[in-house]
């Protein structure tokens with residue numbers, strides 16, 4: 001099998017609304033082409049073993065569409081009991097039906113990652129089921145949006161980082177008690193473009209016109225969080241991994257205007273292929289022996305210099321801890 005190699009991808013620069021949509025379309029097309037070198041995807045040992053996850057319990061956010069939907073379905077096919085934590089019960093209905101039609105076991109939870117009250121209610125609802133938790137997949141996310149979350153964070157940072165930080169913290173004791181267990185956080189190679197974290201800016205509405213610089217910062221936070229979590233969980237039997245899924249033709253591009261959107265999606269990989277690196281981290285024997293790494297195309301890869309900055313990771317952790325207290 002082959003996937004698109006996004007390792008040389010540096011992300012897409014924002015489009016000025018005053019600029020030319022034709023030039024922007026060109027830029028996006030060139031970007032997708034630059035990413036489109038097929039590379040062999042490393043086989044993931046347990047993914048192809050039937051019922052490899054029988055008896056395991058998994059929880060995944062943002063599972064109603066895109067990469068999360070495929071991941072949830074594959075985990076259920078492998079025998080896991082899957083909790084799909086979605087913003088809308090209505091939008092979650094299709095994935096639940098799909099999993100049940102395939103003989104899988106699934107339950108829905110409601111979560112709005114932008115609202116810390118909703119994140120707490122979701123964790124309470126899960127913990128109240130009195131189930132173990134062997135796998136948490138922090139997958140849900142937005143890109144290219146603008147605003148401030150209900151809990152007072154820049155939109156991408158609040159949803160992609162702060163919401164998942166709190167959810168993970170609230171479920172950590174259950175993950176520890178269920179060890180060996182894993183936490184997979186879907187980050188992005190967009191993190192390479194983040195210049196750092198402006199602690200004031202992440203508490204204000206999105207400043208850029210496109211929301212992409214803020215998305216890059218939120219994804220840097222995902223990689224820093226996953227690595228810091230691994231250090232804090234050392235020896236506990238709970239391992240972590242941060243993932244770049246590839247450049248995937250999912251709904252994440254909803255903020256890119258039509259007709260550019262369908263054009264750029266032509267060169268992207270499918271959500272099926274986009275879910276492979278998450279599934280590798282979630283299920284392979286190899287990834288179970290590793291923690292705190294960043295993966296791209298099912299292989300560990302060196303994240304950006306900033307993402308390897310342990311001082312920054314500790315500061316992000318302590319600040320986020322205070323924010324969600």
Ligand SMILES: NC(=O)c1ccc[n+]([C@@H]2O[C@H](COP(=O)([O-])OP(=O)(O)OC[C@H]3O[C@@H](n4cnc5c(N)ncnc54)[C@H](OP(=O)(O)O)[C@@H]3O)[C@@H](O)[C@H]2O)c1
Pocket residue numbers: 061062063064065066067068086087088091111112113114115138139140141142143159186187188189244245246247248249250251252253
């Ligand atoms: N697609 C790519 O090329 C790409 C590349 C690198 C990284 N990623 C990452 O991959 C992950 C999955 O993205 P995707 O490509 O599959 O995008 P997607 O199709 O847009 O799916 C995103 C999911 O996140 C959910 N979500 C968004 N805001 C939420 C909120 N406030 N509370 C709860 N759920 C929320 C969405 O729910 P709704 O349907 O209700 O909005 C949806 O289920 C994201 O973390 C993204 O950053 C994607």
